[in-house]
Amino acid sequence: MKTILLTGAAGGVGAFLRKEFKGIYNLRLSDIVPITDLSEGETFVPANLTDLDAVKAATDGVDGIFHLGGYSIEGDWQTILDANIIGLRNLYEAAYQTGVKRVVFASSNHAAGFYRRDNIIDHTAIPRPDSRYGVSKAFGEAMGALYADKYGLEVTCIRIGNVAMEPADKRRLSIWVTPRDLAQLVSIGLEHPKIHYEIFYGMSDNKQAWWDNSNALSFGYQPKDKNEQFFDEVLAAEPPKEDGDLTEIYQGGTFVASEAGGAPQKTR
Numbered sequence: 649m650k651t652i653l654l655t656g657a658a659g660g661v662g663a664f665l666r667k668e669f670k671g672i673y674n675l676r677l678s679d680i681v682p683i684t685d686l687s688e689g690e691t692f693v694p695a696n697l698t699d700l701d702a703v704k705a706a707t708d709g710v711d712g713i714f715h716l717g718g719y720s721i722e723g724d725w726q727t728i729l730d731a732n733i734i735g736l737r738n739l740y741e742a743a744y745q746t747g748v749k750r751v752v753f754a755s756s757n758h759a760a761g762f763y764r765r766d767n768i769i770d771h772t773a774i775p776r777p778d779s780r781y782g783v784s785k786a787f788g789e790a791m792g793a794l795y796a797d798k799y800g801l802e803v804t805c806i807r808i809g810n811v812a813m814e815p816a817d818k819r820r821l822s823i824w825v826t827p828r829d830l831a832q833l834v835s836i837g838l839e840h841p842k843i844h845y846e847i848f849y850g851m852s853d854n855k856q857a858w859w860d861n862s863n864a865l866s867f868g869y870q871p872k873d874k875n876e877q878f879f880d881e882v883l884a885a886e887p888p889k890e891d892g893d894l895t896e897i898y899q900g901g902t903f904v905a906s907e908a909g910g911a912p913q914k915t916r
Protein backbone atom coordinates (compact mmCIF):
# COMPACT_ATOMS: atom_id res chain seq x y z
CA MET A 649 0.00 0.00 0.00
CA LYS A 650 1.30 3.47 -0.86
CA THR A 651 1.97 5.98 1.89
CA ILE A 652 0.40 9.37 1.30
CA LEU A 653 1.10 12.52 3.27
CA LEU A 654 -1.97 14.59 4.13
CA THR A 655 -0.98 18.06 5.29
CA GLY A 656 -3.63 20.03 7.16
CA ALA A 657 -4.95 16.64 8.24
CA ALA A 658 -6.53 18.03 11.42
CA GLY A 659 -8.94 20.15 9.38
CA GLY A 660 -12.40 19.48 8.02
CA VAL A 661 -11.41 18.07 4.63
CA GLY A 662 -8.64 16.06 6.28
CA ALA A 663 -11.22 14.36 8.49
CA PHE A 664 -13.35 13.45 5.46
CA LEU A 665 -10.39 12.15 3.47
CA ARG A 666 -9.00 10.05 6.30
CA LYS A 667 -12.25 8.09 6.18
CA GLU A 668 -12.24 7.82 2.38
CA PHE A 669 -8.63 6.62 2.19
CA LYS A 670 -8.84 4.13 5.06
CA GLY A 671 -7.59 0.78 3.74
CA ILE A 672 -6.58 2.35 0.40
CA TYR A 673 -3.44 4.21 1.46
CA ASN A 674 -1.29 4.30 4.55
CA LEU A 675 -1.61 7.88 5.72
CA ARG A 676 1.03 10.11 7.21
CA LEU A 677 -0.94 12.92 8.79
CA SER A 678 0.63 16.29 9.40
CA ASP A 679 -0.60 19.56 10.93
CA ILE A 680 0.36 22.16 13.53
CA VAL A 681 -2.58 20.85 15.56
CA PRO A 682 -1.80 17.46 17.11
CA ILE A 683 -3.89 14.50 15.94
CA THR A 684 -4.23 11.80 18.58
CA ASP A 685 -7.13 9.65 17.34
CA LEU A 686 -4.95 7.63 14.97
CA SER A 687 -6.40 4.58 13.24
CA GLU A 688 -4.53 1.58 11.87
CA GLY A 689 -2.41 2.68 8.92
CA GLU A 690 -2.11 6.27 10.16
CA THR A 691 0.88 8.05 11.69
CA PHE A 692 1.25 11.68 12.75
CA VAL A 693 4.20 13.97 12.03
CA PRO A 694 3.83 17.53 13.38
CA ALA A 695 5.03 20.30 11.06
CA ASN A 696 4.51 24.01 10.78
CA LEU A 697 4.49 24.70 7.04
CA THR A 698 6.66 27.77 7.60
CA ASP A 699 9.51 25.48 8.77
CA LEU A 700 11.16 23.86 5.73
CA ASP A 701 13.11 21.29 7.78
CA ALA A 702 9.95 20.18 9.56
CA VAL A 703 8.10 19.90 6.25
CA LYS A 704 10.98 17.85 4.80
CA ALA A 705 10.72 15.46 7.74
CA ALA A 706 7.02 15.07 6.90
CA THR A 707 7.52 14.49 3.16
CA ASP A 708 10.56 12.21 3.42
CA GLY A 709 9.75 8.69 2.24
CA VAL A 710 6.13 9.14 1.17
CA ASP A 711 4.80 8.12 -2.26
CA GLY A 712 2.63 11.19 -2.74
CA ILE A 713 1.17 14.24 -1.05
CA PHE A 714 -2.27 15.80 -0.79
CA HIS A 715 -1.56 19.32 0.39
CA LEU A 716 -4.49 20.61 2.43
CA GLY A 717 -2.58 22.58 5.03
CA GLY A 718 -2.90 26.32 5.25
CA TYR A 719 -5.26 29.15 6.07
CA SER A 720 -8.54 28.11 4.49
CA ILE A 721 -10.49 31.40 4.33
CA GLU A 722 -9.73 35.07 3.72
CA GLY A 723 -7.16 36.41 6.17
CA ASP A 724 -4.85 39.34 6.69
CA TRP A 725 -1.73 39.48 4.56
CA GLN A 726 0.72 38.18 7.16
CA THR A 727 -1.43 35.13 7.87
CA ILE A 728 -1.83 34.32 4.19
CA LEU A 729 1.85 34.99 3.51
CA ASP A 730 3.05 32.62 6.24
CA ALA A 731 0.68 29.68 5.83
CA ASN A 732 -0.22 29.79 2.14
CA ILE A 733 2.69 31.45 0.33
CA ILE A 734 5.82 30.55 2.34
CA GLY A 735 4.19 27.33 3.53
CA LEU A 736 3.22 26.39 0.01
CA ARG A 737 6.69 27.02 -1.35
CA ASN A 738 8.13 24.91 1.46
CA LEU A 739 5.79 22.05 0.59
CA TYR A 740 6.88 21.89 -3.06
CA GLU A 741 10.53 22.43 -2.15
CA ALA A 742 10.41 19.71 0.51
CA ALA A 743 8.77 17.33 -1.97
CA TYR A 744 11.51 18.09 -4.51
CA GLN A 745 14.38 17.77 -2.03
CA THR A 746 13.09 14.49 -0.59
CA GLY A 747 12.29 12.98 -4.01
CA VAL A 748 8.49 12.88 -3.81
CA LYS A 749 7.15 13.29 -7.33
CA ARG A 750 3.39 13.32 -6.89
CA VAL A 751 1.73 16.36 -5.35
CA VAL A 752 -1.99 17.13 -5.33
CA PHE A 753 -2.74 20.67 -4.24
CA ALA A 754 -6.02 21.76 -2.64
CA SER A 755 -6.57 24.88 -4.71
CA SER A 756 -9.90 26.65 -4.52
CA ASN A 757 -12.75 28.12 -6.52
CA HIS A 758 -11.60 31.42 -4.99
CA ALA A 759 -8.55 31.38 -7.29
CA ALA A 760 -11.12 32.14 -9.98
CA GLY A 761 -13.91 33.75 -7.96
CA PHE A 762 -14.17 36.87 -10.14
CA TYR A 763 -15.57 34.98 -13.09
CA ARG A 764 -19.27 35.59 -13.52
CA ARG A 765 -21.65 32.73 -12.92
CA ASP A 766 -22.98 32.99 -16.47
CA ASN A 767 -19.44 32.34 -17.72
CA ILE A 768 -18.64 28.63 -17.93
CA ILE A 769 -14.92 28.17 -17.29
CA ASP A 770 -12.65 25.18 -17.74
CA HIS A 771 -9.14 24.16 -16.72
CA THR A 772 -7.62 26.71 -19.11
CA ALA A 773 -9.22 29.68 -17.31
CA ILE A 774 -6.52 31.94 -15.92
CA PRO A 775 -6.87 32.89 -12.24
CA ARG A 776 -9.19 35.75 -11.31
CA PRO A 777 -8.79 35.65 -7.51
CA ASP A 778 -11.45 37.19 -5.30
CA SER A 779 -9.33 37.60 -2.14
CA ARG A 780 -5.81 37.42 -0.73
CA TYR A 781 -6.72 33.79 0.00
CA GLY A 782 -7.60 33.33 -3.70
CA VAL A 783 -4.29 34.89 -4.73
CA SER A 784 -2.47 32.37 -2.53
CA LYS A 785 -4.27 29.55 -4.34
CA ALA A 786 -3.31 31.03 -7.73
CA PHE A 787 0.28 31.20 -6.41
CA GLY A 788 0.02 27.54 -5.44
CA GLU A 789 -1.10 26.64 -8.94
CA ALA A 790 1.77 28.64 -10.46
CA MET A 791 4.32 27.04 -8.14
CA GLY A 792 2.90 23.65 -9.09
CA ALA A 793 3.50 24.44 -12.76
CA LEU A 794 7.06 25.59 -12.03
CA TYR A 795 7.95 22.48 -10.02
CA ALA A 796 6.39 20.26 -12.71
CA ASP A 797 7.92 21.95 -15.75
CA LYS A 798 11.35 22.67 -14.30
CA TYR A 799 11.93 20.14 -11.54
CA GLY A 800 10.02 17.07 -12.70
CA LEU A 801 7.23 16.90 -10.12
CA GLU A 802 3.83 15.59 -11.25
CA VAL A 803 1.26 18.03 -9.96
CA THR A 804 -2.51 18.21 -9.92
CA CYS A 805 -4.27 21.32 -8.66
CA ILE A 806 -7.90 20.80 -7.70
CA ARG A 807 -9.96 23.99 -7.66
CA ILE A 808 -12.21 22.71 -4.91
CA GLY A 809 -15.75 24.04 -4.63
CA ASN A 810 -17.29 23.10 -1.30
CA VAL A 811 -16.71 19.75 0.36
CA ALA A 812 -19.79 18.53 2.21
CA MET A 813 -22.21 15.64 2.47
CA GLU A 814 -25.00 17.97 1.22
CA PRO A 815 -24.99 21.37 -0.50
CA ALA A 816 -25.68 24.14 2.00
CA ASP A 817 -27.18 26.88 -0.22
CA LYS A 818 -27.78 27.98 -3.80
CA ARG A 819 -24.18 28.91 -4.56
CA ARG A 820 -22.86 25.72 -3.06
CA LEU A 821 -25.32 23.66 -5.11
CA SER A 822 -23.23 24.58 -8.14
CA ILE A 823 -19.82 23.93 -6.58
CA TRP A 824 -20.61 21.02 -4.26
CA VAL A 825 -18.29 18.02 -4.02
CA THR A 826 -18.76 15.02 -1.80
CA PRO A 827 -15.83 13.57 0.11
CA ARG A 828 -15.89 10.40 -2.01
CA ASP A 829 -15.85 12.33 -5.28
CA LEU A 830 -13.01 14.51 -4.03
CA ALA A 831 -11.13 11.39 -2.92
CA GLN A 832 -11.52 10.01 -6.45
CA LEU A 833 -10.05 13.20 -7.95
CA VAL A 834 -7.16 13.09 -5.49
CA SER A 835 -6.46 9.44 -6.33
CA ILE A 836 -6.34 10.30 -10.03
CA GLY A 837 -3.78 12.99 -9.21
CA LEU A 838 -1.76 10.53 -7.15
CA GLU A 839 -1.95 7.54 -9.49
CA HIS A 840 -2.71 8.37 -13.11
CA PRO A 841 0.40 7.62 -15.23
CA LYS A 842 -0.07 10.64 -17.52
CA ILE A 843 -0.15 13.42 -14.95
CA HIS A 844 2.37 16.19 -15.57
CA TYR A 845 0.58 19.38 -14.52
CA GLU A 846 -3.21 19.40 -14.45
CA ILE A 847 -6.05 21.54 -13.17
CA PHE A 848 -9.30 19.82 -12.18
CA TYR A 849 -12.43 21.28 -10.65
CA GLY A 850 -13.39 19.75 -7.34
CA MET A 851 -17.10 19.22 -7.92
CA SER A 852 -19.53 16.32 -8.06
CA ASP A 853 -21.92 15.71 -10.98
CA ASN A 854 -23.62 19.09 -10.65
CA LYS A 855 -26.52 20.44 -12.67
CA GLN A 856 -26.25 24.21 -13.32
CA ALA A 857 -22.50 24.15 -12.71
CA TRP A 858 -20.24 27.01 -13.80
CA TRP A 859 -17.36 24.70 -14.53
CA ASP A 860 -16.58 22.49 -17.48
CA ASN A 861 -14.69 19.66 -15.80
CA SER A 862 -13.84 17.86 -19.03
CA ASN A 863 -10.15 17.74 -18.13
CA ALA A 864 -10.87 15.67 -15.00
CA LEU A 865 -13.31 13.50 -16.99
CA SER A 866 -10.61 12.90 -19.62
CA PHE A 867 -8.44 11.40 -16.84
CA GLY A 868 -11.25 8.99 -15.93
CA TYR A 869 -13.10 10.94 -13.23
CA GLN A 870 -16.59 9.50 -12.77
CA PRO A 871 -18.39 11.47 -10.06
CA LYS A 872 -20.82 9.34 -8.09
CA ASP A 873 -22.92 12.09 -6.53
CA LYS A 874 -25.43 14.41 -8.21
CA ASN A 875 -26.71 17.72 -6.83
CA GLU A 876 -30.08 17.29 -8.55
CA GLN A 877 -31.90 15.72 -5.61
CA PHE A 878 -31.17 18.79 -3.41
CA PHE A 879 -32.35 21.49 -5.82
CA ASP A 880 -35.93 22.10 -4.70
CA GLU A 881 -35.20 22.08 -0.98
CA VAL A 882 -32.11 24.29 -1.17
CA LEU A 883 -33.63 26.85 -3.56
CA ALA A 884 -36.85 27.09 -1.54
CA ALA A 885 -34.81 27.95 1.56
CA GLU A 886 -32.73 30.65 -0.20
CA PRO A 887 -33.78 34.25 0.58
CA PRO A 888 -34.15 36.38 -2.60
CA LYS A 889 -31.19 38.63 -3.45
CA GLU A 890 -31.34 42.22 -4.73
CA ASP A 891 -30.50 42.95 -8.37
CA GLY A 892 -26.79 43.69 -8.76
CA ASP A 893 -25.77 41.81 -5.61
CA LEU A 894 -22.13 40.92 -6.25
CA THR A 895 -22.42 37.73 -4.23
CA GLU A 896 -25.02 36.54 -6.73
CA ILE A 897 -23.25 37.65 -9.92
CA TYR A 898 -19.79 36.24 -9.33
CA GLN A 899 -18.66 32.69 -8.66
CA GLY A 900 -16.78 33.58 -5.47
CA GLY A 901 -19.92 34.66 -3.57
CA THR A 902 -19.28 36.53 -0.31
CA PHE A 903 -15.50 36.53 -0.91
CA VAL A 904 -16.13 38.83 -3.88
CA ALA A 905 -18.14 41.37 -1.90
CA SER A 906 -15.82 41.50 1.10
CA GLU A 907 -13.78 44.74 0.99
CA ALA A 908 -15.22 45.52 -2.48
CA GLY A 909 -14.41 49.12 -3.35
CA GLY A 910 -11.30 49.12 -1.18
CA ALA A 911 -10.19 48.57 2.39
CA PRO A 912 -6.46 49.34 2.27
CA GLN A 913 -5.91 48.76 5.97
CA LYS A 914 -6.82 45.10 5.42
CA THR A 915 -3.99 44.47 2.99
CA ARG A 916 -1.13 45.60 5.23
Ligand SMILES: NC(=O)c1ccc[n+]([C@@H]2O[C@H](COP(=O)([O-])OP(=O)(O)OC[C@H]3O[C@@H](n4cnc5c(N)ncnc54)[C@H](O)[C@@H]3O)[C@@H](O)[C@H]2O)c1
Pocket residue numbers: 655656657658659660661662678679680681695696697698715716717718719720721730731735754755756757807808809810811812
Ligand atom coordinates in the same frame (compact mmCIF):
# COMPACT_ATOMS: atom_id res chain seq x y z
N1 LIG B 1 -13.49 22.97 2.83
C1 LIG B 1 -13.71 23.23 1.55
O1 LIG B 1 -14.82 23.03 1.04
C2 LIG B 1 -12.59 23.78 0.72
C3 LIG B 1 -12.88 24.41 -0.50
C4 LIG B 1 -11.85 24.88 -1.31
C5 LIG B 1 -10.53 24.70 -0.90
N2 LIG B 1 -10.28 24.12 0.31
C6 LIG B 1 -8.86 23.98 0.73
O2 LIG B 1 -8.67 22.69 1.25
C7 LIG B 1 -7.78 22.75 2.37
C8 LIG B 1 -8.44 22.15 3.60
O3 LIG B 1 -9.64 22.85 3.87
P1 LIG B 1 -10.39 22.67 5.27
O4 LIG B 1 -11.76 23.13 5.07
O5 LIG B 1 -10.12 21.32 5.80
O6 LIG B 1 -9.61 23.77 6.12
P2 LIG B 1 -9.30 23.74 7.68
O7 LIG B 1 -9.04 25.16 8.07
O8 LIG B 1 -10.34 22.97 8.42
O9 LIG B 1 -7.93 22.91 7.74
C9 LIG B 1 -6.69 23.47 7.42
C10 LIG B 1 -5.64 22.83 8.30
O10 LIG B 1 -4.36 23.43 7.99
C11 LIG B 1 -3.66 23.58 9.21
N3 LIG B 1 -2.69 24.67 9.11
C12 LIG B 1 -2.92 26.01 9.02
N4 LIG B 1 -1.77 26.67 9.02
C13 LIG B 1 -0.78 25.76 9.10
C14 LIG B 1 0.63 25.83 9.14
N5 LIG B 1 1.28 27.01 9.12
N6 LIG B 1 1.34 24.69 9.22
C15 LIG B 1 0.70 23.49 9.27
N7 LIG B 1 -0.64 23.34 9.23
C16 LIG B 1 -1.36 24.47 9.15
C17 LIG B 1 -4.72 23.92 10.26
O11 LIG B 1 -4.28 23.63 11.58
C18 LIG B 1 -5.90 23.08 9.81
O12 LIG B 1 -5.97 21.85 10.50
C19 LIG B 1 -7.40 24.21 2.55
O13 LIG B 1 -6.17 24.45 1.90
C20 LIG B 1 -8.52 24.95 1.85
O14 LIG B 1 -8.09 26.19 1.35
C21 LIG B 1 -11.26 23.66 1.11
